[in-house]
Amino acid sequence: xxxxxxxxxxxxxxxxxxxxxxxxxxxxxxxxxxxxxxxxxxxxxxxxxxxxxxxxxxxxxxxxxxxxxxxxxxxxxxxxxxxxxxxxxxxxxxxxxxxxxxxxxxxxxxxxxxxxxxxxxxxxxxxxxxxxxxxxxxxxxxxxxxxxxxxxxxxxxxxxxxxxxxxxxxxxxxxxxxx
Amino acid sequence: xxxxxxxxxxxxxxxxxxxxxxxxxxxxxxxxxxxxxxxxxxxxxxxxxxxxxxxxxxxxxxxxxxxxxxxxxxxxxxxxxxxxxxxxxxxxxxxxxxxxxxxxxxxxxxxxxxxxxxxxxxxx
Numbered sequence: 001x002x003x004x005x006x007x008x009x010x011x012x013x014x015x016x017x018x019x020x021x022x023x024x025x026x027x028x029x030x031x032x033x034x035x036x037x038x039x040x041x042x043x044x045x046x047x048x049x050x051x052x053x054x055x056x057x058x059x060x061x062x063x064x065x066x067x068x069x070x071x072x073x074x075x076x077x078x079x080x081x082x083x084x085x086x087x088x089x090x091x092x093x094x095x096x097x098x099x100x101x102x103x104x105x106x107x108x109x110x111x112x113x114x115x116x117x118x119x120x121x122x123x124x125x126x127x128x129x130x131x132x133x134x135x136x137x138x139x140x141x142x143x144x145x146x147x148x149x150x151x152x153x154x155x156x157x158x159x160x161x162x163x164x165x166x167x168x169x170x171x172x173x174x175x176x177x178x179x
Numbered sequence: 180x181x182x183x184x185x186x187x188x189x190x191x192x193x194x195x196x197x198x199x200x201x202x203x204x205x206x207x208x209x210x211x212x213x214x215x216x217x218x219x220x221x222x223x224x225x226x227x228x229x230x231x232x233x234x235x236x237x238x239x240x241x242x243x244x245x246x247x248x249x250x251x252x253x254x255x256x257x258x259x260x261x262x263x264x265x266x267x268x269x270x271x272x273x274x275x276x277x278x279x280x281x282x283x284x285x286x287x288x289x290x291x292x293x294x295x296x297x298x299x300x301x302x303x
Contacts, residue, residue: 001194007241011201015233018209022229025213026222076220148222 027149030077039141039159040067041085044118047177049132049168058132060125060167061177068114068141068159070106081106082144083114087165089138091131099125101139132167139163193247201236208232 001007042065049060070081084103091097101121106112125132142158189197212228 001198002189004188004241004243007197007201008237010198011205011233011237011241014202015205015229015236018205019226019229022209022213022225023222026216026225029217074220076216076222076225 023149026077027147030075030147033075035072037068037070037073037143037157037159039069039161041065041139041141041159041161041163043139043163043165045176046165046168046174048173050171050173051130052126055126056130057126057128058130060127060132060137061121062165063118063120064102064116064139066102066114066116066119066141069112070114070143071109071112073143073145073157074109074112077147077149079107079146079148081112082146083141084143085139085141087125087137087139089132089135091127091129091135093129093131097127099123099127101125133171134169135167137165137167139165188243189247190250190252192250197240197247201240204236204239205229205232208235 001010044063044065047061047063049058051057052059064085066085068083070083073081082103082105085101087099087101089097101123102119103122104114106114125137140158140162143156144153145155146152147154208231209229212225212232215228216222216225
């Protein structure tokens with residue numbers, strides 16, 4: 001401690017040691033916590049189901065009403081939530097197909113209640129098997145919690161109520177389609 | 180330089196004080212921040228409060244404040260150029276080595292007057 005640089009070094013790195021122990025305490029105290037998120041997903045309007053020749057696949061587009069109350073997921077060890085809507089369906093070739101249609105990042109408790117009407121899909125539902133006609137599709141809202149201190153994929157979950165959509169029997173393009 | 184009042188930017192009492200003070204301040208603000216952040220469930224509050232502690236301890240402990248230099252070392256007064264004193268013990272180490280070749284010294288630190296190592300001792 002005889003020199004100003006020695007003292008500055010000591011003060012700063014002692015602080016980082018204190019922060020280390022505080023972070024460990026934060027991680028430990030938030031390991032087990034209960035949450036009750038409530039999610040409602042609904043189809044707002046169906047827009048189109050068509051065949052795209054340029055990449056030889058079927059495309060489905062629609063818009064959703066999303067009502068997700070994720071405020072109970074936040075504790076002091078949550079940096080942000082990654083939330084997405086995924087569609088799951090079965091084809092003749094594969095038992096399980098999952099496609100992410102929409103996602104968002106929730107960074108604080110204030111933004112955690114997602115209330116969206118007529119939200120267009122961010123990503124189109126594209127199927128290369130071309131078996132989407134007359135297919136039943138299950139929509140689920142899921143989330144990943146990114147902690148402040150901890151492993152990245154520590155906690156995740158999904159909505160318990162699954163919304164079902166039935167694809168039309170023939171290709172259709174409604175005037176509400178935004179493409 | 181040896182006869183100056185303040186030998187350096189901070190004396191040993193000040194160094195010990197800064198060492199303990201910065202640790203105490205940072206630790207206390209860390210604990211306060213931990214509980215405040217836990218109550219409000221926001222780790223950002225913990226970080227901010229601990230950074231306030233860092234700032235206060237840096238302010239009090241890092242710069243060379245005069246209040247930390249209040250106990251300077253009391254150096255001895257400089258000796259004058261006395262030829263007798265300097266040449267006094269020069270011959271002794273050579274003579275003493277021949278005597279002590281086989282025997283071990285009995286007590287190492289007890290007799291200060293019997294100085295066989297060649298360190299010059301100043302007579303008061």
